[in-house]
Amino acid sequence: MRLTSAFLLTLGLFLTLSQTDAHPPPGKKGGGGPPGSGGKAASVDDMVQRLMAFDANKDGKLTKEELGDERLNALFDRADAQKHGYVTKDELAALLTKEAAAVSTGGGPGGGGPSGGGPPGGRPRPQPGQVLSSGLQDELQLTAVQKKELAQIQKTVDDALGKILTAEQKSQLEGMQRGPGNGGPPPR
Amino acid sequence: MRESFFNRRAFLRGGAALGAAALWTPGVFAEQLLRTPSLTEGPFYPDKLPLDTDNDLLVINDSITPAVGEITHLTGKVLGPTGSPIKDAVVEIWQCDAKQVYLHTSDSGPKAKQQDKNFQGFGRFTTGSTGEYRFRTIKPVAYPGRPAPHIHVKVKKGDRELLTTQFMVRGHAGNARDGVFNGTRDLIDRELILVDFKPIKESKVGELSANFVIVLGRTPDDRDTQPTRTRGR
Secondary structure, eight states: OHHHHHHHHHHHHHHHHHGGGOOOOTTOOOSOOSOOTTSOOOOHHHHHHHHHTTOTTOSSOEEHHHHOOGGGHHHHHHHOTTOSSEEOHHHHHHHHHHHHHHHHTTOSTTOOOTTTTOSOTTSOOOOTTOSSOHHHHHHHTOOHHHHHHHHHHHHHHHHHHHHHOOHHHHHHHHHHHOOSOOOSOOOO | OOOOSSOHHHHHHTOTTSOGGGGOOOOSSSSOOOOOOOOOOOSOSOSSOOSOOSSBTTSOTTOSSOOSSOEEEEEEEEEOTTSOBOTTOEEEEEOOOTTSOOSSHHHHTTTTTTSOTTOOOEEEEEOOTTOEEEEEEEOOOOBTTBOSOEEEEEEEETTEEEEEEEEEETTOGGGGGOHHHHHOOOHHHHHHTEEOEEEOTTOSSOOEEEEOOEEOSSOHHHHHHOSOOOSOO
8 A cells, every 4th residue: 555655656756857858749739848958958159169160261151162061051051041152150140049949949839838948957857757867866965765765666667667668659768868968879 | 663763783783873972072171070969779670680681671682572662762971070981881771661660570570460561671781982871762751659750870880889870851840749859959960860852853753862971970990999098188
């Protein structure tokens, strides 16, 4: 009996905490939208800098030739709204600011739910299914005993989730768990 | 008889028919090329490799029935960070068939009836000195839970896995609703995993071409010669 209520409590906690991160399930409109600003999205300034680094003659005008990367031609064309054959820092910043705003408000249909904002910057966003993220554990200053008990609860949740999810849904979750960093080795 | 702009035999020989080379100008400047972001492998890298793993995913062995789907000639290059071509890189691709089934026992097993048995589902190509690769496959379709049609890609050299990623169809409405695409928070990175699927003008049967350039973070040779760094820097 005690175990059941502990599990329900856990589930409630899990649902509350993972709300900020909820993706709309397939076929369901509304819901959270893509993870919000909690992720370490690159800042517009940073992206502009990375692109302007290709301005070889440093005249403040980046051309397609200087960019030399046809993967970025579409982005270049969007930024070069005037079609004068080059883009300036300001034009890039304007475009990326606009597109970044579209991303953080949820972008596509079904996005932008009430909880779409994500946790405030700084704290790593919790992974779906995670009872308490490591950041939260630190913030709450959990004791070693509490952490150990939490790990057990986490295992119960993981096992239970693993049993009810299909391979497809696990695939989706994996996509969500993937942070913005793109750095690490692929999950195996 | 299938009427295809690219004859299969010529295709397998890797004839110069497809002018992929003209699409890329190697780094004239010293700047580093932007690295292709890595993305999740997902659960469907084949658990049992098919007998046929060549670069023509439309036809299995000598079958006369091709796969269903929009024929796509996928080309690209594997480059190091400065734009130098990577030789002997093994490029692997996998994707679900036009009926939304992956070649994987946990997907094509339960969905055996739904599966397009003529689609190879997985293919490999080893790059030569130009770093180029080519595949003949189908334009990817959405998968349940993955509104963005995508092709999975893995690049290996020797026994090293250098990159695992996916690319999506530029302009596809499903991208905005896709968890993996949305997980890519950097707008520049997004550009690097979006690929145009363009009609081939000469094709009478509506074939498409797609080009996906893969830029690795470090050249494999760098890594091979510096496996462990004991000296601090």
